[in-house]
Amino acid sequence: MKRIFTQALTLLLGCGLLASCATNPYAATNKSYKKQAKAYAKSLRAIPAAPTGEYTYPQGDYWVGTTNFNLRKPNFVIIHHTAQNSTEQTLKTFTMPKTSVSSHYVIGRDGKVYQMLHDHMRAWHGGNSRWGSNTDLNSSSIGIELDNNGSELFPEEMITSLIAVLGKLKKEHGIPAENFIGHADIAPARKVDPSPLFPWKKLADNGFGLWFDEDVLDKELVLREVPVGAEGDPTPLLVMETVPKYTLPEHFNPLDALRIIGYDVRNPEAAVRAFKIHFIQNDVNSPLTEDEKLILYNLYQKYL
């Protein structure tokens, strides 16, 4: 009797702690996750051997495994908005094999975080994308989907949770600040997420992503000599003038700057739009203004 009671208690506690009992609506797909994870674990445990067929090669006399290694780790975080209407809808989408899309984390409007995949595994969130010379962002990144329809604000609870997740990822994997970017950044011709309503500056203030210097568009007062008077009168007039604090170098090329930051500039309008979605967050379909070029120049120097 006592044993049965203990077993029931263990089961209850297990359900409470792991949320993995029969009440979990994803029990069937979780089983599929475990099966796949087990197959990968088996492959990792196997002793490496030469392939058979076309690419075979002579092997050494005995197998020697190194003692010095760990798992490959993610070095980028890609932030998305789901363009869906609920977390539940996204969880469903990411557990249907036919959709072929997934992400490591899904964060709800209420701030609840669903980690759907181990950080060391490869999720399918980036699609055809490029950042610098990196053409397989899925292999080197963590994908985070925010439950947001694309035209609404990102609630505070969601951003608070996101910042906590990013803090954990940055610490655990040593991800550099500049490698926290958005889906539109890595796929400018195809994607516009997260939307211009996403608080990138707040993230940058917390160490995730870069931001331009606040004073980059400041003006300052200067004294300038203006030659006046009749010919032969050498007395110049001193005038106060407002001039931009920073100016662009003479041969500044915005597309080169975007490329050095990481943008794929094969479609220049798309690259400018992605940059504006992230850093200007306004009027994203227009070409760069002079002020926006100053912001770009300021940022580009941080990426050098």
Ligand SMILES: [Zn+2]
């Ligand atoms: Zn996306």
